[in-house]
Amino acid sequence: MQRVVVTGANRGIGLEFTRQLLARGDRVYAACRHPGKALALTGLAAAHPGHLRVLPLELTSERSIAEFVREFAALGDALDLLINNGGILVTGERFGALTAKSLNDSFAANAAGPLLVTQALAPLLDKGNKPRVVNITSELGSLAMARRFGTPSYSISKAALNMATRQLAAVLAPRITVFCLHPGWVRTDMGGADAPLTVAQSVTAMLNVIDSATAADAGRYLDYAGAALAW
Numbered sequence: 001m002q003r004v005v006v007t008g009a010n011r012g013i014g015l016e017f018t019r020q021l022l023a024r025g026d027r028v029y030a031a032c033r034h035p036g037k038a039l040a041l042t043g044l045a046a047a048h049p050g051h052l053r054v055l056p057l058e059l060t061s062e063r064s065i066a067e068f069v070r071e072f073a074a075l076g077d078a079l080d081l082l083i084n085n086g087g088i089l090v091t092g093e094r095f096g097a098l099t100a101k102s103l104n105d106s107f108a109a110n111a112a113g114p115l116l117v118t119q120a121l122a123p124l125l126d127k128g129n130k131p132r133v134v135n136i137t138s139e140l141g142s143l144a145m146a147r148r149f150g151t152p153s154y155s156i157s158k159a160a161l162n163m164a165t166r167q168l169a170a171v172l173a174p175r176i177t178v179f180c181l182h183p184g185w186v187r188t189d190m191g192g193a194d195a196p197l198t199v200a201q202s203v204t205a206m207l208n209v210i211d212s213a214t215a216a217d218a219g220r221y222l223d224y225a226g227a228a229l230a231w
């Protein structure tokens with residue numbers, strides 16, 4: 001039984017991580033902005049008594065992060081796995097009409113949030129069993145693969161998350177293994193209806209990669225099938 005925190009757990013990929021982790025008997029701390037509205041999580045909590053706690057977390061707020069970690073710590077568990085999954089995609093951006101708000105909001109949710117959550121949870125990860133941190137990134141954050149102008153706020157913030165992953169991997173090794181995973185193009189609110197992968201396919205594959213990860217994977221940039229991506 002692993003003790004797992006999943007952020008952005010109320011829908012999409014985060015909800016599917018929560019579902020699959022519970023189905024195999026893990027204990028999940030599901031973080032989301034509005035627990036009172038997270039009906040899918042409420043249903044899962046009823047189906048898995050004692051295995052799911054839903055806690056509020058707004059990734060762009062330092063105060064919310066501190067409160068989340070305080071609430072988690074008060075429950076008395078250590079942490080084996082942190083999945084930094086929550087994130088936003090600003091659509092419809094055009095060169096000539098970029099805004100500071102889109103850039104700043106994306107950085108706050110997609111890069112600063114996961115970095116600060118990891119920093120705050122590090123002492124509890126330190127007490128965990130083979131602790132790992134997985135940052136859910138995107139291939140759109142790859143500098144090497146960037147060829148066209150598109151979703152700049154998202155892509156720039158995921159590139160920043162990739163650097164945050166390298167920084168965290170360095171400071172937390174060898175005790176805590178940190179790496180980042182691209183989930184593939186997945187059929188969610190963010191990925192849209194044309195995406196080839198279902199959430200179940202993506203999450204099953206990512207859990208295989210996470211389960212087989214070793215300290216040698218610290219600081220790596222992998223896709224859902226475990227293949228290395230170019231930074």
Ligand SMILES: NC(=O)c1ccc[n+]([C@@H]2O[C@H](COP(=O)([O-])OP(=O)(O)OC[C@H]3O[C@@H](n4cnc5c(N)ncnc54)[C@H](OP(=O)(O)O)[C@@H]3O)[C@@H](O)[C@H]2O)c1
Pocket residue numbers: 007008009010011012013014032033034057058059060084085086087088109136137138139182183184185186187188189190191192195
């Ligand atoms: N779907 C894809 O094809 C794809 C591809 C590459 C990478 N990814 C990455 O995979 C992760 C999950 O994506 P998804 O497809 O499941 O997206 P999604 O369906 O849009 O879900 C995003 C989740 O993140 C949460 N979130 C957003 N901003 C937040 C904030 N400021 N504080 C706390 N939670 C916040 C959302 O909460 P609310 O419900 O409150 O908004 C929601 O739970 C993201 O990091 C995304 O960038 C997805």
